[in-house]
Amino acid sequence: MQPSAGPALPHTRARSVHWITTAAVIAAVIGSAALVQPAGASTGAPAPGAEAGAKAGTPADVPPPDPKAVHFPLECAGAPVDVVDKASGDLDGDGRPETVAVVRCHSETGTPPSGLFVLSTDPAAGTAPRIVETLVDPKEQRSFKGLRIDGRTVRATVLGYSTDDVPRCCPDQQRDYGWEWRSGTYYEIPGPLANSV
Template sequence: MQSPSGPSLPHTRARTVHWISTAAALGAVVAAAALVQPADASPTAAARPPAHPAAAPDPHAVAYPLTCAPGAAVDVIAHVSGDLDGDGRPETVAVVRCHSDVGTPPSGVYVIAASAAAGGAPRIVEMLVNPKEDREITDFRLQGRTVRATVLGFSSDSTPRCCPDLRRDYSWEWRDGRYVAIPAPAANSI
């Protein structure tokens, strides 16, 4: 008997077994394509993580340009490490000041990089806060690749050194081949 739409043909009705065998064949083709890769498809050196990640420079192994009292040591108050400039090698940023048993000497903030020579001492590559500016540093931290700190200062020479009365938040970022200081809006005196 002929259907109104034309003659009946064998295998025109899809059965479950047909769908399963079609899906299996399609899956085999996709799996084979995923396993077969061109010869030049190996990971490049840039995509591979380094075999031994570089250690961050030791902030205690640096000679800081501070003018301390004779015999006074340099104290590393705080430090953070990370790849700040995106070159794949970590830098260390350190807050340092001359040691004092009384009072709070001004602090300096320095960026330290590993030596270019194998086994060489780390070196200062940038000064973010000059200790000659008579500043104190608090709330020092690293967020991503941005260094952040609160910088405290004095409104006049008559302000007691125990009690800074100026406060401003700063961040430092690597931009266009250098570290850029980004001050937050000036706060009222504290």
């Protein structure tokens, strides 16, 4: 359908002065909006450790317990205690990370038995980390490799001995284990039994 001939409507003929004025007003509005911010708003990059969706008290801003600040229940006959391995994560979902540590008495030879401990720090400022769970007691004569945290599960390969005649330097058995936080405690989850290392 052809438009009817006739005079154009008055508001459809814009002059250049009209467009210049409109552009100036829009620029002024945008410029003033950029300068005005709500109270408490910050400019620039987010603070270190701040991520999208992070909340106060999450593992991103709470340091994990340091195993070197813990007294472990090992009888080392005067030898120092070695932290052989460690891993950190929020195992119980309370917003604070725990540290899982593999610890043994220091020795220049052989493979002393290791313990596997879960450490936590109380929310009160200045409190030292403490042992909240012993997953494997050093008296069980075990050692570990591949310690890691998968969600709320601690995972490691446990090394042991088939008999008392096997030299303590050379464990001849291994089995993967998990320890999962459920209902206020850690449940041991053994993997398939391996024949030997």
